[in-house]
Amino acid sequence: MSLRDDKFIDFVKEEAGHVAVALLEVQGINCVKLLLMTDNVFSIMDLKSKSSNDFKNKYGYMQDDGTFVIQPGIKGNVQYRIDLLKKKCIDDAKLAKLSKRNQLLSSLDTTTDTSSTIAKATSPVPSNSSSEIITSKSSNLSINEHKTYLIDTLNSWCEKNKSKFDLSQLSLVEGQHYFISIFDDLSGALKGNIKCCCKKSLSLTIFRGKFQLSNFYRHLQDFRNGNTCNTIKERIKIHQLTSSTTPDNQQSFATPNTMLH
Template identity: 55%
Template sequence: MFQPDIRFDISILPSNIMVLRDDDFIDFVKEEAGHAAAALLEIQGINCVKSLLMTDNVYAIMDVKSKSLDGLKNKYGYTQDDGTFVIQPGVKGNIEYLIDLLKKKCIEEVKLAKSSKHNQLSSSSTIPKSTLTLLKNKNKYIVDTLNNWCENNKSKLSVQQFSLVEGEHYFILLQNDSNGALKCDIRCCCQKWSSLPLRRGKFQLSNFYRHLQGLNNICPVLKKMISNSQLALPSSTNNPPPLITSDNVPQQVV
């Protein structure tokens, strides 16, 4: 008994088999399965791979009562004692082999399409190492700059401990815009977003500082942190001096 994987060698099929139609398809059937198989398919209007695989029983035509089919039946079948016709075993075997071959071809095409799609997704989702390094450096610069800002403003806020933690008090979003240019947005834990402009290769945090300590209001989260940590120093608690901004906070080179 033949093993299916050995018997059905789809490499013998033409590369364009799935798009063959009409005479081109029938010529292929003649070459692969013989003239009898081609005649049986052609008379039924089976003109491509899809129509062949979607036909439930290609031999059912032998049961059709029509004098116009007698020539086909007598040539490629046998008349039984009860007057019915059966297809010749060799013709049937050739057609079944062809159908199995085409089914396997369809399965392989589907697998290939899925594999190609997976590879495309994997390729598109793979970020070059150089890009990852750049993003890491930009992120580190923002974190370090904010840490310096907190350190420089502890005394101004009259608190002993003051820090903003990434992932808790703020969240950094680095991504490319529609033109492929790198942009950065930062979200405060109070849900307020601030866009950071890029100047001379460095993201400036002035917009975020403005949110944290604006002229008219202070970030509610920062206000609560200061309230919880502030020292009992009457001279500074009631009228704290303005915070140091990015203009005089030492900047780090990315």
């Protein structure tokens, strides 16, 4: 893509032939960048200049009104090569972006590992070993590790937030109440989605190499903005009504066994 002058001309001649070379040379196009920046390489056929007559007579057809059009075979050949070059530029840009992303993740990986080492050296060992496993994972996780991390994080959120719903127990089960999907897209970028039992699907963002559940949390509890899961909201109302009519106001609450179809 960085070829210029003679090397560029030799490349064009080898790929598209001497006619394509003549078309570019007569317009002063001597590199890939200039070729892609030219809106219409065939506009020379519309040029009202005697200096272009030789080219137009040799490689074009004169119409009844005196104007010229380039031969279809030449136009198709050159346009095909231009389209290939444009596609290569797009592919190269995607690869560069992916490479930059991988370098950033690698840098975050190193920072996370260093911070984890310092924390372990200065902090007492927690009694809950599973929590340590979750927080000390690097950003280079497998798909299964990403999924496990999300499930554990959501379970922790349920435990911490059950009192907000006036519940003694709040549990959400993956594969029953929500569905996690983690995959690589066409460019190789890691993507994640979570689908609720009410059929609402939400994209998951990545922060420091790990997927975040902030969108799903809002879906579960943001009553004011109307983003709450209707299925879960209805179950909470039922629980609150039941609690008000029973002696024990600390009934446990598990979300409904609603499945997606």
